[in-house]
Amino acid sequence: MHKRDLGCSGLYRISRVLITSASIESRLANVLNTLPALLPMRRGAIVVLTAEGELETTASSGVEHASSGARYIPAKAAIDKIVAKGAPLVVPDICKSDLFQDELQSILSGTGQVTFIGVPMKVDQETLGTLWIDRAKDGATRTQFEEEVRFLSMVANLAARAIRLHRHENRDGQPIVSEEVAREVSSADKELPESARQRPTRIDWIIGENxxxxxxxxxxxxxxxxxxxxxxxxxxxxxxxxxxxxxxxxxxxxxxxxxxxxxxxxxxxxxxxxxxxxxxxxxxxxxxxxxxxxxxxxxxxxxxxxxxxxxxxxxxxxxxxxxxxxxxxxxxxxxxxxxxxxxxxxxxxxxxxxxxxxxxxxxxxxxxxxxxxLPPLRERNGDIPRLARVFLDRFNKENNRDLAFTPAALDLLSKCNFPGNVRELENCVRRTATLACSATIVPSDFSCQNDQCFSSTLWKSAGQPLGGHTTSGLATGLGYPNGPGDLTVTPNLTDRELLISAMEKAGWVQAKAARILGLTPRQVGYALRRHRIQVKKI
Known part of the structure; x- marks a missing residue:
């Protein structure tokens, strides 16, 4: 095992790397090149959030395919979790974690068991990215992991301050001399205006990359x-x-x-x-x-x-x-x-x-x-798995559980339209977690796979596959794409015609029409007004 030097001396070496006049990419790469002398590190990377909210590998060490461009993000599922929660993540054995199942071959590459440690790169509660390393599993104790997490968190935050200063430099067009960079690294943004230091810049409770x-x-x-x-x-x-x-x-x-x-x-x-x-x-x-x-x-x-x-x-x-x-x-x-x-x-x-x-x-x-x-959840491609993991983590903390989704379970969730949007997704996750029979949630654990999901029943009655789209856009336009549950759907039927058909079948009673369409009475009323349909008195 490499000799550990995780105290002031280690931080001093990292700080010296960050206050040089080299480019930000070179400085971050040198941070990763310094870490193996301080930690038993096998591979590592610094992954930064771009202005568009996309992940980008800015520096890496020992990572395959890094030369093919920053779009390849190893351990992406784990990084997503770290960024979403803004908290460190330690996986003692990646073979036992669903976060790495899709890339086990490339990560293991002939070695034995591998441990993953990742920490968020933060400045004033804003997460700018992630610093992660992995290494051969060597029987390290929990105390040793905690020591490494503390050290890596300090390194990550120093790097985050250098990144933010670099972005300020690019924005203002003003060069920042090395002495000012050094003060920034060591004095927690004292050069920024008071209002900028105190005002939060990241909305941690809104999760998504769409x-x-x-x-x-x-x-x-x-x-x-x-x-x-x-x-x-x-x-x-x-x-x-x-x-x-x-x-x-x-x-x-x-x-x-x-x-x-x-x-x-x-x-x-x-x-x-x-x-x-x-x-x-x-x-x-x-x-x-x-x-x-x-x-x-x-x-x-x-x-x-x-x-x-x-x-x-x-x-x-x-x-x-x-x-x-x-x-x-x-x-x-x-x-x-x-x-x-x-x-x-x-x-x-x-x-x-x-x-x-x-x-x-x-x-x-x-x-x-x-x-x-506000966009409906069905239009936020890719956000459903991320949100589902966050809701499951929240459930685990509240109930002292350690449940996890399989990739197949997340894939099933991704195909659902969730007419009730984020609220319905959270309810689905909590219901499934509550009734789960094991620590790993699989597709068969979801109620829609056991004919116990109301939305699923409506989809099937309309002849649609789970999570599929109906032949009409009425429900989709209102946020309830599960389709009509008691109507014979005619291809290319317009929203207005489908609504009138449901109202006629319900005797022009909005509550009954709502049940047929899988909507709420309020949403049926909204649709009637939007399509200028006069309600008949019977």
Whole structure:
């Protein structure tokens, strides 16, 4: 085993490599060339996230195919897990891990058992990439692994600071001398402005590498800097609340409250009390004064979910607060000033609601300053396995389990459309993990493979394979591509015709039509308004 030198001397050697005037690629390569003298390392690589969110091998040592370009990413599944969780990963024997099953031959290459150690490269909670090494399994103890992880984490963070400084240099066009690089490596970004040091730059709770999602995240970062009202639009289960939280956390208001309220299923009176507050004795049961959500969010951010469900009468009251920044509590006469950044969310077709007089046009223009459209999960190619692993890791931590997916299980998940989007995927993972009979989840563990999945039943009744697409785009357009469960599907049937057919079969009862189509009554109502279909009275 190589002689270990993981203290100050080892870090000093790494720092000396990073503060040279060589290119960033050369410096990172020299970091990897220095590590074998400090660790029993066989191979290793530094993998960096590009501006587009793609993984790119910037430096490597002993990795086959590295000369063919940065697109080849060894141990990619493990790297994805490290980046997604922002935490180190130790796999004592890669032969026993599903993360490496697709590339065991190239990794082992005639050696015995191999241990993998990977750590995130972080600066101020932002993960810029991953540093990983592997080595022959040598009976190292848990304490030794922990020592190596601590050392590699410090090395990775030093390298991450050098990378970020390099990016600042390229952006500003200003050379950074070696002395300043040395100060950056050793003083944790003291040269950056105060606001840049304190404001987070990565949204850890939004997971995915799909280009559409990446573009949305970049838009969120830009929008967060302002006080403009934002309207989050997308299907149910796409994570509108998480994006609202991201806007708040990335904004100058992040140290003030983030308050949220779901407007659906609340009467106008209850909604008014919830938002504006009430005075003692304002109505029966008002035994004390109560501040409303606007007051609680003063100086911060207020999320109004399901904004499309509020009544026309209350829309006028809400408009006044948004226009003037003033309100009175229910039963009160004192005018209160509030400073609130408003974020609204809906899956309703507000344009159709405005056209039909259900939603005030002036309120629509007030809340629709910056519209952001959240992509459904079925359009986020490649994100389902990544999300599924994150949800399973979360389940394992909460329940003290150690479950893992087989590649075949992840492949099956990838073929599902998940009409309920991320929320349904998480429920699927939790249900499967709860009922799993062994530590490894295989395709047969999923309820859809045992005729116990409602969505799967609808797909099969429409003559479609699991996760397949229906002949009509109606369900796909609304986020429920599982197809009609009790209709004879005609090829090339339009969305409008399929909806009318379902309504006629249901006697024009929206709830029955919803069951036929595999939708919710609210989504059927949305589709009827979008297609301008007049509901018949029978």
């Amino acid at each position: 280009p559409a999602l990446k573009r949305l995240v970049e838009s969120v970062k830009i929008v967060a800097r302002t006080n403009s009202a934002v309207l989050l639009r997308g299907e149910s289960g796409t994570g509108k609340e998480f994006f609202a939280k991201a806007i708040h956390e990335l904004s100058p208001r992040r140290k003030k409250p983030f308050v949220k309220l779901n407007c659906a299923a609340l009467s106008a009176g209850v909604l008014e009390s919830e938002l504006f507050g009430h005075e003692k004795g304002a109505f029966t049961g008002a035994i004390s004064q109560r501040a409303g959500r606007f007051e609680l969010a003063d100086g911060g951010t207020l999320l109004l979910d399901e904004i499309g469900e509020i009544s026309p009468a209350f829309q006028a009251k809400l408009l006044r607060v948004l226009q003037e920044g003033e309100l009175e509590r229910v039963g009160g006469t004192k005018t209160l000033k509030v400073d609130v950044r408003l974020i609204c969310a809906t899956n309703k077709d507000l344009e159709a609601a405005v056209a039909e007089g259900e939603f005030r046009a002036d309120l629509y223009y007030r809340i629709n300053v910056v519209p952001l459209f």
